[in-house]
Amino acid sequence: MTETTTPRRAVPLWIQIVIWIFIVGLLAIVALGLSRRQQGTVQPGQKIDDFTLTLYSGYELGGRSEIKLSDLRGKAVVINFWASWCKPCEQEAAELQQAWTEYEPGGEVVFLGVDYVDTETDARVYMKKFGITFANGPDLATSISQYFRIRGVPETYFIDKAGVLRYVQIGPFVKVEDIRAQIEPLLK
């Protein structure tokens, strides 16, 4: 008995190419996304590029409504990312303000609050509630948070007088002593 087999039609080459391009492209996108996620925040030791923070009226720095990081060379900079909708941010708001009150007269440290994806109305209510007086402004188009690759709020970055990142705090500070412990080495 003879078996007759019908020859299978091969998939055209161009279709194979399209399928492969699609698979490779998809894998590349997934790999890119994963590598970005695993990259985490900017790391201590890295020199921080210049950026501009537009400040809320009433929360200016030395009468300036816009501040560049490069303008603050020679001073230690504490950058705090926060939002009014963020409950953990409330845990450290009073401590941050207390630390600012302590360091402000010395003029060696600058605190910058970067308000992440927030509405100005709610941000003002929050700042008033916690009596915040240090410079604060919105992260317009999320450009600053994207540069720092923040994973959430609150996050605080400590930059030394030369503009090099020295410490990253993920999550809220519990005690003002913890904030001091990060600022003091920057002043030496």
Next chain:
Amino acid sequence: MKVSTMLNKIRNTKYAVLATILLLFVTLLAFNSVSAQGPEPTDDEVNKIAKKLYCPVCENTPLDVCPTEACRQWREQIREMLIEGKSEQEIIDYFAATYGERASGDPRDKVKAYLIPIVGILLGAGLLVSALRTWRKPKAAEAIIPAKDAGDVHQDEYIARIEAELKKRD
């Protein structure tokens, strides 16, 4: 008092009442027209715009269905902007400018968003095609040898090996 004087007084009072009613009517109209400029938008009107925006905290969650506090604040902002008389496009543009493109589902810079990936895919396709052509060339060269001759070559090698083995035994 004369009858004519009394009639005049009544007529004047009538005009005064008519004038008062007219004034009230005009005032009411004016009041209505002022309040009509900024009516309180309904939730549906707010959500119609919120649907086109995305939560800043949760990835890929439209603003109209997101339960987070951040999204509630954003929806409230949309409501305030609608009261101010801002159009849908103005509101979306504001959110994209203030919170970044990811807040809006529609990228501002369409060249960057669409053209660059297409160019990248085309370049990748070009590389793949050229690589496939390179891999196929040796096969094409092999195919030039007729199958019969190829068989002969294998046969000759086989016979040669048998002869060599037989010689060893001798």
